[in-house]
Structures are given as C-alpha cells and as structure tokens.
Amino acid sequence: MSKFSFDVEKKLDTEISGALGRTGVISTPHGEIETPAFIVVGTKGTVKALTPEQLLETGVQSVLANTYHLFLQPGEDVVQKAGGLNTFMNWDGPTWTDSGGFQVFSLGAAFGKGISKFAKEKENVGDIDTRPNIYNKELAQSHGKLCIVDEEGVTFTSHIDGSMHRFTPERSIEIQHALGADIIFAFDECTSPTADRAYQKEALDRTHRWAKRSILAHKQNYKALEEQWLFGIVQGGLEQDFRKESAEVLSKMDFDGYGIGGCFNKEGLDESLKIVNNILPEEKPRHLLGIGEPIDLFIGIENGIDTFDCVTPTRIARTGSVYTSRGTINLFNEKYKNDFSSIDETIPSYTSKNYSRAYLAHLFRSNEILGATLASMHNLYFIVNLVKDIRKSILEGQFVEFKANFLREYYS
RNA sequence: GCGUCGGUGGCAGAGUGGUCAAUUGCAUCAGACUGUAAAUCUGACGGACAUCGUCCUACGCAGGUUCAAAUCCUGCCCGGCGCA
Numbered sequence: 189m190s191k192f193s194f195d196v197e198k199k200l201d202t203e204i205s206g207a208l209g210r211t212g213v214i215s216t217p218h219g220e221i222e223t224p225a226f227i228v229v230g231t232k233g234t235v236k237a238l239t240p241e242q243l244l245e246t247g248v249q250s251v252l253a254n255t256y257h258l259f260l261q262p263g264e265d266v267v268q269k270a271g272g273l274n275t276f277m278n279w280d281g282p283t284w285t286d287s288g289g290f291q292v293f294s295l296g297a298a299f300g301k302g303i304s305k306f307a308k309e310k311e312n313v314g315d316i317d318t319r320p321n322i323y324n325k326e327l328a329q330s331h332g333k334l335c336i337v338d339e340e341g342v343t344f345t346s347h348i349d350g351s352m353h354r355f356t357p358e359r360s361i362e363i364q365h366a367l368g369a370d371i372i373f374a375f376d377e378c379t380s381p382t383a384d385r386a387y388q389k390e391a392l393d394r395t396h397r398w399a400k401r402s403i404l405a406h407k408q409n410y411k412a413l414e415e416q417w418l419f420g421i422v423q424g425g426l427e428q429d430f431r432k433e434s435a436e437v438l439s440k441m442d443f444d445g446y447g448i449g450g451c452f453n454k455e456g457l458d459e460s461l462k463i464v465n466n467i468l469p470e471e472k473p474r475h476l477l478g479i480g481e482p483i484d485l486f487i488g489i490e491n492g493i494d495t496f497d498c499v500t501p502t503r504i505a506r507t508g509s510v511y512t513s514r515g516t517i518n519l520f521n522e523k524y525k526n527d528f529s530s531i532d533e534t535i536p537s538y539t540s541k542n543y544s545r546a547y548l549a550h551l552f553r554s555n556e557i558l559g560a561t562l563a564s565m566h567n568l569y570f571i572v573n574l575v576k577d578i579r580k581s582i583l584e585g586q587f588v589e590f591k592a593n594f595l596r597e598y599y600s
Numbered sequence: 601g602c603g604u605c606g607g608u609g610g611c612a613g614a615g616u617g618g619u620c621a622a623u624u625g626c627a628u629c630a631g632a633c634u635g636u637a638a639a640u641c642u643g644a645c646g647g648a649c650a651u652c653g654u655c656c657u658a659c660g661c662a663g664g665u666u667c668a669a670a671u672c673c674u675g676c677c678c679g680g681c682g683c684a
Contacts, residue, residue: 236638236639254635257636290636302632302642305635306634334637373635376635421635447635452634477635478636479635480634503636503640506639507638507639521630555639557639559639
C-alpha cells in the first residue's frame with residue numbers, strides 16, 4: 189500500500205477558459221496537502237526569518253528546500269544523520285526538494301546578469317553569454333558563470349568558497365534520497381529566457397535524457413521508492429512547441445507527478461500551461477516551479493496547476509514590501525512612518541492583527557530583524573490563504589466571481 | 601594670552617592650485633525582486649531649467665594672489681590639545 193496518493197476532488201466548470209483547474213489532496217508520509225496549494229520555499233532547510241511555529245501560524249502546509257544548497261551546506265550526510273529534512277529543521281509537514289536544476293540557470297546563464305525566469309523585453313536572444321553549455325572552466329569563468337553543462341551533468345563552482353562540485357542526474361537523486369524529502373525532482377536544466385531556439389532544443393533533449401536517468405536512479409533505491417515521490421520537470425522555455433513536446437515525452441515516463449519549470453513570457457503563461465497540462469496525465473499532481481504572484485496563481489490554477497512554490501513572498505518581505513488586498517506596499521516609504529493603521533484590516537495575519545505599518549516601518553528603517561519576520565509572516569499568510577480561498581471558490585463553484593473581485597481590488 | 605592642529609554638502613570623512621558641484625560610507629528619497637549568489641540589488645541625493653546638458657550658489661567669514669583657489673596669503677570668528 190503506497191504511502192502516497194493524489195485524489196482530484198472537484199474540477200472547474202468546463203465553460204471556464206482553460207477549464208483545467210481542480211481541487212485535490214496529495215497524501216504523503218508527512219501528511220496531506222490540500223490543493224491547489226502554495227508551497228513555501230526554504231532553500232537551506234529554513235524559511236528565512238521564520239521558525240516552524242511561525243510558519244504554521246501562516247497556514248503553510250508544506251516546505252520546499254534545495255538540493256544544491258543543502259549539499260554545499262551542511263552536506264546531505266549531516267541532514268541524513270539528523271534523521272532527514274523534517275527532523276533536522278523541525279518541520280512535521282510534507283517537504284519537497286528541488287533538484288539543483290534551477291542553479292544551472294541562476295549560477296550559470298543568469299549569474300550576474302539580472303535575468304529572471306520571466307522574459308523581459310530587449311533581452312539578447314542567443315547571446316553566447318547566456319548559454320551555460322560552455323565546455324571548459326576557464327571560458328565559463330571568463331564569462332562569469334559558476335557552472336558548466338555537458339551531456340553527463342553539470343560542474344558547479346561553489347558560490348561560497350569556489351570549490352568544484354559535480355552534479356549528474358544520478359548524484360542529484362542520490363543527494364535527494366539522503367535529504368529525505370517527501371517529493372523530489374528530476375535533475376533538469378532550467379534554461380534562460382535569452383537562450384535561442386536551437387539552444388532550448390538542445391537543452392530540452394538533454395533534460396529528457398536526464399529525466400530518464402533520474403527515474404532509473406530513483407528505482408534503484410527501494411527504500412526511497414517507498415518513501416519518496418519523484419516528479420519530472422517539463423521544460424521548453426518560451427517555445428510552445430517545445431513545451432508540448434516536453435509534456436508528451438515526460439508523460440510517457442513513470443513519474444509520480446510533474447513540475448513545470450523554465451522561463452515564460454508573462455503574457456504567454458496561460459497558454460504555456462494550458463498546452464502542457466492538457467497533455468500531462470490528469471491523475472498526477474502538477475507543480476509550477478518558482479512562480480507565485482497573485483495573478484500568476486489564478487492563471488496557474490485555472491490552467492491546471494495543483495501546487496506552486498515561489499520565493500517572492502518571503503524575499504520581498506525581507507526588503508520591506510508587503511501584500512495588501514490592493515497590491516503591494518513598500519514599508520520604507522516615508523508615508524508609512526506615521527501610519528498607525530494595520531497592514532490590511534481585511535487580512536487577518538498575525539502581523540496585520542497585532543502591529544501597525546508605522547511599527548513595521550520603524551523595524552525596517554532601524555534594520556531590526558523582527559521586521560523581516562513579521563513581514564514574512566504576513567506575506568506568506570496572504571499568498572497561502574489566497575490559494576486556499578481560490579480552492580474554496582472552486583469547491584463552491586464561485587471561481588470566476590472570486591477571481592474577478594480579487595483582481596479588481598488588487599489592481600485598483 | 602601664547603603655541604599648535606583643525607573648521608568640506610544632513611552626519612562622518614577624503615581631497616590640499618586646474619581633470620571639483622567635490623571620492624567614499626552612513627542617513628535620506630524612490631525603484632526592483634517569480635524552482636533564494638538575496639536582512640539583497642539599482643537609481644537619485646546644493647538649486648533652477650532639464651535629452652547629452654546649461655546656468656546659478658557653494659568647501660567657517662571677509663579680503664587678496666593667480667589666467668585659474670576647497671586647495672596659496674592676510675585678518676577675523678569658532679573648536680581640540682599643550683603651556684601660562
């Protein structure tokens with residue numbers, strides 16, 4: 189009897205654009221995740237600035253950590269000796285680990301270039317600098333990259349101490365087995381939105397070969413096979429036909445669920461997800477990697493996404509921005525110095541219920557770490573509960589109205 | 601009173617004849633952030649017009665030397681230290 193399951197509860201009405209949205213429940217050895225759900229990012233085995241108790245207060249169900257970062261610090265052996273990620277970080281709920289594939293992008297093509305997963309206008313398409321597959325260290329370093337991609341895997345130069353480390357699909361899976369998260373990901377290459385079509389294709393085919401190797405590596409560990417679910421990652425970048433191809437290829441592989449990774453055009457997000465999710469098996473969960481603005485959550489959910497993770501709520505919190513039902517506000521702005529109102533009366537987060545904007549503004553200005561904590565608690569509450577509210581609206585048949593009302597207010 | 605060192609933009613502190621509206625840090629005012637190189641990064645920061653830019657007013661105060669002064673000289677004011 190498997191310790192895992194995914195059950196779809198209710199689907200969106202077919203009249204609705206996309207019509208792929210659904211609610212469901214993912215069961216794991218560490219508990220259930222009611223979907224759609226927002227999974228909080230805790231890269232190094234900690235959601236920055238928050239204790240697990242504070243996390244629970246926000247309503248978060250599950251945490252996603254990172255294989256590459258935990259491999260570098262403290263090392264997967266330490267986490268394993270501690271009894272696995274859950275015990276080590278004192279988090280009882282379901283956990284995930286990303287494979288390190290995103291670091292191929294963030295430490296490679298994107299390194300020092302201010303490139304994000306979303307394509308911006310005027311970016312150089314096909315610039316050699318944006319191609320991570322530079323096959324020797326000197327050239328890679330001269331281009332300011334910390335990783336080199338080849339057919340077998342990726343060689344990283346540690347951003348911490350410059351030491352060299354080799355990641356292959358097999359190694360990533362091995363580390364993820366040691367870390368022991370409930371849901372783990374195949375090792376992929378997250379490509380840059382600036383990469384040209386030829387490179388996207390080359391990387392896509394390689395990622396598919398790595399997907400196959402990831403499955404093989406997973407199946408060779410009988411214990412892990414029992415205790416951990418392995419998700420494949422759909423790539424294809426900005427090319428819709430590649431997205432389609434990727435979904436088709438990976439659907440035929442024996443994954444427990446799917447992540448959708450890589451870069452997008454903001455305007456094309458709905459279309460990309462629709463193409464992919466129309467192909468991915470309906471009975472398996474779909475995770476959208478690294479995306480989580482409020483508008484993206486609606487788009488993702490109505491196009492068939494079950495779970496999301498994103499650093500935005502916690503990252504912008506640490507730099508002084510908080511979500512409100514009318515958009516984000518920057519607490520550093522002068523006007524909040526004497527604003528003793530709550531962050532948002534309509535959002536009953538711990539922070540919003542107990543502290544004023546002026547207090548948060550003071551904490552940030554005086555560089556007190558409590559500011560980061562309170563703002564993170566608020567932002568996670570906001571995003572996590574937005575997804576919960578969307579879930580509820582689907583269950584109640586009110587999705588369209590809920591979306592319209594929320595977005596009208598949010599952008600007013 | 602004598603001697604000595606020093607007074608630079610909100611603060612600290614560079615500069616010691618032209619490349620200085622003046623390095624840098626902090627503060628301030630904004631902006632960015634989407635599988636976390638991130639308690640980070642970017643921009644503005646004398647004034648007025650304002651596209652590169654142009655014109656004013658500026659390095660304690662007042663004079664002077666010089667083609668040219670935050671930088672040199674004289675006097676004054678203020679502060680630290682030492683001696684009376």
